[in-house]
Amino acid sequence: MGQSSSYDEQTIRHQFDRKCKLALKGEKIDYDRHLSYRREHEVLFCELPEADFGKISMTDEYDVENYSLIDIQFDVKIKDELLAKAIETLTDRKKEVIFLAYFQGMSDAAIARKLNLVRSTVCEHRIRSLELLKNTMEEYRYGNNR
Template sequence: MKLSAFQEKIVKEFDYICKLTIKNERKDYFKHLQRISSREVSFSELGEKALSHFSTTDLIPGDYHTFVIKGIPIKIKSTALSEALKELTSRKREILLLYYFIGMNDPEIAKLLNLSVSTVNEHRLNALETLKHYMEDDYCEK
């Protein structure tokens, strides 16, 4: 079957549009690859801190010290910190752990432990001073 001149023109226009679309799509793809490669970084070029975000370390019970406060287990990896916390009174240790590890504020801790807010604040500040002195002494001994 022979095509008329009009049909031939339509076929040639369609062929041109298809080739143009493929050509432009190819250009877009190479631009996309260039954008990606300009942002990509090899793992060997990353620093230790950045690489640590891509991995995890399993902790076994011997790797950390656990303190339980009101049924909430709090795990501390630092041996020096856990030893310093053991030197505090149980009340001060509870307040510090609830404040810094659980993220509770003084009024919440006061309500949980049936204390006044000022008492919680005072215990927390005193405990921090005690920890500071204990850890400085421990550091100086080494």
């Protein structure tokens, strides 16, 4: 009888070993499939061409770097401090024309309709505003460098 007991233990040990080996073999197959899937569907950064980096890259922008110009109708963030200061010096009407023309992309005719003005008046406001912005920015730039 002692022999059958050791035979049963040995049989159980062999069965256990076989089940462990099958489980490990199944895990290896799953892992190989996973690696194969990743090779087919993922690309390493070092293998990407230079042109594709622009598509996947992103630059963080923080409010500390931007200057906000908040008006009744507009909330515009400007990165250039000099330009933000210069726009602040404009009258409300000229500021509105500049915002509509350059930040909203509207034409002089569309701005004229929106503000109930003549198109030539809008054009004149825009041109004078640009001249004022240029002069103000030059004053700030050369005034601060002395």
